Amino acid sequence: MQQAENFRAESRALAAILEHLPEAEFHRETQFKGWTIDHVLGHLHLFNAAAEASLRGEDAFAAFIAPVLRDMQAGRSILECQFPWLDGLSGRALFAAWREGAERCADAFAAAEPKARLKWIGPDMSALSSVTARQMETWAHGQEVFDLLGHERQEQDRIRNIAHLGVATYGWSFRNRGLDVPEPAPFVQLTGPSGAVWEWNAPQDEDYVKGSAVEFAQVVTQVRSISDTGLEVSGTAAECWMQIAQCFAGPAENPPLKGTRYRAGQATPQAG
Template sequence: MQQAEDFRAESQALATLLEDLPEADLHRETLFKGWTIDHVLGHLHLFNVAAETSLQGAVAFGAFIGPVVKEMQAGKSILECQFPWLDRLSGRALFEAWRAGAESCADAFATADPKARVKWVGPDMSALSSITARQMETWAHGQEVFDLLGVERVEQDRIRNIAHLGVSTYGWTFINRKEAVPEPAPYVELTGPSGAIWTWNEAQADNCLRGSAVEFAQVVTQVRNIADTSLGTTGPTATRWMEIAQCFAGPAETPPVKGQRHKA
């Protein structure tokens, strides 16, 4: 699957940023809920291994994720749930484990059947959706690391995978907040890093969204408020969507307020 290679490239981009970073800097806090870079790597590592394990079947995945789910059900945060599994792995050792794990996960999905159904913490999904979600999460959590270090990420057209996920979860955004899903879904026209134009849904002059694919991905992954982007929306449906957009699973989350997430 090409998406497996896109996930690999996304992981490598983050690894390149961090490979020469001093150990102490891995424990600096980002603008995301006070998570450190170390916390980010631990989170990505846990769920990369979980995704790879899901390819081995329901029994293997259940055995792996069971203790994590038990921690969640006990009321612990998603961050706290990773600590028992990491077993004090942190710093440079965690970085190396995450990097190796990402390569292993990419290798496993590269030869998987894209249509194969795999178990997850939420609903089952296809292997294709699973590895796309890994790219999305790596890119989104990577954003807080690039922001903290004051580095502008060099984006590539693989961002289209994340944009597609953002469009595909239009209905989920509203359902997750127990709101009626407005129909029809807005027309979406985005410009990729290469200048390529990508479109989704039927053209509608009075219900549409246009702009940068990267900025759209930033909004649907909630790493930026739409007010901090140049995205343009027309009509109440597109406007409401961008106010609450959420392309990731889990309880409804409130997007950052204007100016809350930014490059140092």
């Protein structure tokens, strides 16, 4: 599966900026809910391992995820749920474990049948969708690390996978908030890092989202406010969507406020 190699490449891109990071730097807070780099890596490591367990079958996944689900049902946050599994692993040792685990996860999915149905915390997914979700989460959580360290990620056309997830979860973004889904879905036209142009849904003159695929991915993964992008948004459905877009599972989350997520070293945007 090419998607497995895209996940591998995304993981390696994040690993490259952490390769020589001093131990103390792993405990710096990002702009995402006060999570540290350490917290980000722990989260990615746990759910990469969960995805790998899902490939081994329903029983293997159930056994792996049971302690996490118990903690969630006890009211612990998704961040707190990872600490028992990590068992004190942190800093450069966690970095090494996450990097090795990501490579192992990519290897496992590369050998998987793309259409195989896999158990997950939410609805079952195909293996292809599962590893694409791993790429999305690595890219999205990686953004707060890139931002904190002041690095500009060199984006590639594999971002199309994340943009596609964003388009595919149009309806979910509304239903997850108990809202009616506006129909038809807006036309989406995005330009990839290579200059390639990608389109989704029927062309419309009044209801559409156009612009950078990277900025679209930033909005649907909620790592940037729509107000901090140059996306061209027209029409009621498109405008409502871009205010609540969420391509990841779980309860409805609000996107960041304008000016609250940015790369260190840039002029700080005005929040509000």
